[in-house]
Amino acid sequence: MAGPASRPERTPIMNLHRKSPADGNQQAKAAANTYVPKYRFCRWDAAVILLVILLAAGTAFQVFRTTQGSITATSHLEAVLTVSGTEVWRTNLADITTQQTHKVTVDAGSLTVLAEAGKVRVASSDCKDQICVHTGWLTSAGQTAVCLPFKVVLKVISVDAQGGITQDTSALYDAISK
Numbered sequence: 054m055a056g057p058a059s060r061p062e063r064t065p066i067m068n069l070h071r072k073s074p075a076d077g078n079q080q081a082k083a084a085a086n087t088y089v090p091k092y093r094f095c096r097w098d099a100a101v102i103l104l105v106i107l108l109a110a111g112t113a114f115q116v117f118r119t120t121q122g123s124i125t126a127t128s129h130l131e132a133v134l135t136v137s138g139t140e141v142w143r144t145n146l147a148d149i150t151t152q153q154t155h156k157v158t159v160d161a162g163s164l165t166v167l168a169e170a171g172k173v174r175v176a177s178s179d180c181k182d183q184i185c186v187h188t189g190w191l192t193s194a195g196q197t198a199v200c201l202p203f204k205v206v207l208k209v210i211s212v213d214a215q216g217g218i219t220q221d222t223s224a225l226y227d228a229i230s231k
Contacts, residue, residue, distance in 0.1 A: 128213045130194060132173040134166055137204045146171050146209070159203045166207060175200065175207060 134142040134155065142155045146168065153168040154176070162179030172192045175185040178200055185200035185207070194211035 128211050130171065131210055131212050132166075132168055132191070133208050133210055135206045135208075142166070144168055144173075145212075146173060157203070157205060159205070161203055164200055164203055164205055173207065173209065174198065175205075178203070 130146040132142075132144050132146055133140060134157065136157055136159060141157060144153060144155075147170075149168055149170050155166045155168070157164045157166070164178040164180070164185070165176045167174055167176035172190045174190045175188065175198050178186050180200055180202040182202070185198045185205070188198040191198060191207065191209045194209055197206060197208040199206050
């Protein structure tokens with residue numbers, strides 16, 4: 054009789070989803086050998102961060118001071134308008150009591166400058182991109198509005214009582230405007 058005793062024994066199929074204790078042990082060893090960096094903040098890190106912040110603040114202060122600053126009690130702001138490197142108009146912004154306009158006409162079109170007490174801007178221009186108009190009001194020494202298609206530069210400078218320029222950053226913008 055071929056009963057249950059005569060059947061060949063089946064070998065169990067290996068279950069790949071079940072972890073044996075030996076597999077878990079190998080994974081634990083692999084995890085122990087894997088380098089996991091742990092950053093520890095120390096006082097030198099704080100010193101480097103503080104140094105970077107101080108250098109950035111010092112640089113920003115120096116830039117602000119050189120472009121904004123040397124208006125004294127004896128100096129005043131003047132607006133200077135140049136076309137192709139030739140000065141065509143200059144006005145003392147402190148002396149203006151009513152709105153002043155100055156129209157510049159070049160071969161390519163025209164440009165209108167508007168000056169009020171302490172500030173000046175390019176009010177309108179026939180140029181295509183209108184960057185000079187969108188520059189807005191110039192109120193501090195060193196600020197500049199440039200219309201490249203018309204070769205027009207409007208800048209604000211600080212002039213002392215003797216007529217000497219105390220703050221003119223045109224050298225910073227020389228590569229752009231020429």
